[in-house]
Amino acid sequence: MTATLPDASPASLRRFLHGLPGVDEVGAHGRVAMLGTRSIKNQAKAWAIDLAIRMVDLTTLEGMDTPGKVRALCAKALRPDPTDPTTPSVAAVCVYGDLVQVAREVVGDRVHVAAVATAFPSGRASLAVKLMDTREAVAAGADEIDMVIDRGAFLAGDFALVHDEIVAVKDACGPAHLKVILETGELRTLDNVRRASWLAMLAGADFIKTSTGKVVPAATPHVTLVMLEAVRDFEQATGRRVGVKAAGGIRTSKDAIKYLVLVNETVGDAWLDPDHFRFGASTLLNDLLQQRQRMATGHYSGPDYVTID
């Protein structure tokens, strides 16, 4: 689509991001509504549920998190359904930086450990603090870093500041994968979502992620649609495939399958794996497990037949 990519100068970034095609909100909502009518049944549903489980970043991001809670979460991540060993593991556990080591001890290298860093969720700290936050998490064993962008700077039009921060954090990540949280609930317009997506990708993001989960609305299908279009166009322009993570507010299997339909019909097979699409969620996993049990046994088991964490 866009032939020449910008350099990192403020003027160049600004020109480029404002030159991206606009997003018509009504049209985007219409597309999502149409795809929401897709009827996914039987083996297609079973396949989608297993894929969704494999895409979950099982998350706990509370002030009250303890090593005990994180250990339990990790056990669940490894064996989501103890009654059925065919259930796949989730993609990753996602925790605050100070609990990374605890998580890594439990999961070993069987699932990824993602840490939220850069003064999550507000991002209101100096760059030095954000970089330290990142380095400590990586040193403690995180192989994925979920950073937040400076929404204030973005909304003020200081794209270069946002860009340079992402570049610096990416550098601090070393080998760890970087997911860049746009916090689309604060960016508000879909035009902003498209620009922020490109900005993050230009700065080196491995994933772009909708939300922290601390702001309402969190992930929505239309925001995810626009982000998927952005990663598709970015791959076409640069050859680099960036992943998308929809985080927050996705609680049911039905919702998760709608997201997978969105992925399938917007960017296709190439993104239908845990390396390129993730769900950031906590309660979603149990609904997926209950649906999985129902598909296997023909009846609903009930909430006491899946573990609470």
Add this chain to the structure above:
Amino acid sequence: MSFEYAPAPESRAVVDIASSYGLFIDGQFTEPADGGTFKTVNPATEEVLSEVSEAGADDIDRAVLAARRAYDEVWGPMSGRERAKYLFRIARLVQERSRELAVLETLDNGKPIRESRDVDIPLVAAHFFYHAGWADKLEHAGYGPDPRPVGVAAQVIPWNFPLLMLAWKIAPALACGNTVILKPAETTSLTALAFADICRQADLPPGVVNIVTGAGETGRLLVEHPGVDKVAFTGSTEVGKAIMRSLAGSTKRLTLELGGKAANILFDDAPIDQAVEGIVNGIYFNQGHVCCAGSRLLLQESIADEAIDSLKRRLGTLRLGDPLDKNTDIGAINSAEQLARIDSLVKSGEDEGADRWSAPCDLPERGYWFPPTVFTGVTQAHRIAREEIFGPVLSVLTFRTPDEAVEKANNTPYGLSAGIWTEKGSRILWMADRLRAGVVWANTFNRFDPASPFGGYKESGFGREGGIQGLGAYLDAEAAS
């Protein structure tokens, strides 16, 4: 790994199709006088669904007589408030039976169940609700202090939106106090016959709505009948012209909604992803069997290659197949005859040197099918740029400036609709002022609402349907004294 959707067919169990149908005249199903019948088939499978009666001259006489009597004795004198009650009742019955009607429409027409369920049938109900609201407020509609109905209306509708076109015709006619004889298209009679049953269920007085089935000859007998006061026709320009000739010299009032060759105009600042959706919705919705379809895509040259690539990529994801499958995007062509017409126009496009591209998709073995197709390198002189194809075939032309876009968009004998895609609001208004089309969509396409008037310029017809303007076709302001 790829995400294969399992078949998700809507159940046929909700419909009960009789082996044969009579004519609905004076509140009852009756046999045609000369016993003529014809078969109606499912275009997706060529399965015969039912036998439908062919109305002849005697049947039309009876229907007109019934409609006249109902007009004189019951419906004409009835207060608007009373008429509204019937219309509201019909609207609710349509909603209650929506699933059945959607499945029936899909079986008889070939359109995807997603469209009959989410577009056609909800709009049918909306048209009856909307016009029910007008029935007791006609004196406030701007047609004088006491506008009167016109009388008996003969209405002939096409096969592309069978029940929706019925609603567009019958709802305003009834709200204004007219009685009707409606002839559905010969390939799609079944939902009109189901509607006859809804009229009975609603206790609509006999003769207010009469449904006579048949082909072109039945339609001709109906519109030329001397007992008819008003003719409303939606269909081809060719037939529309013939009707106009046959009505010349009579006092019958006429509205025509005919063909189109709409331009969908894409500027370089358009919201490209939504514009691509709009192009798809403009020409591949209902297999392109849409009179207001955006069948000519006018692309600003600076983005033409990009837009065509995006469009082709998107067309690759369209799901063609069993219309009853809830995930189907493109259903069957309505008839062998229409398929032959599409084939011949597509061939002319190839012969005249335009570049054809069809989406890669497997066509079912039985039934009538045509893949979504795009012609690039089309010029104004090509037949595929001038004639209505009425199929899933898009002709792509380019332009350099807004003036050129307007000039090319207007350079057609038709003028039913147009679409403009740009983020610049002032340009939308500038274009809309200059486009000679009855409907201009901005950053969307093929959107319908009962409150919005619909109709054409030039050879796309005259008169409006829907909205306050649409009432005029069924009201006689001069009769008021």
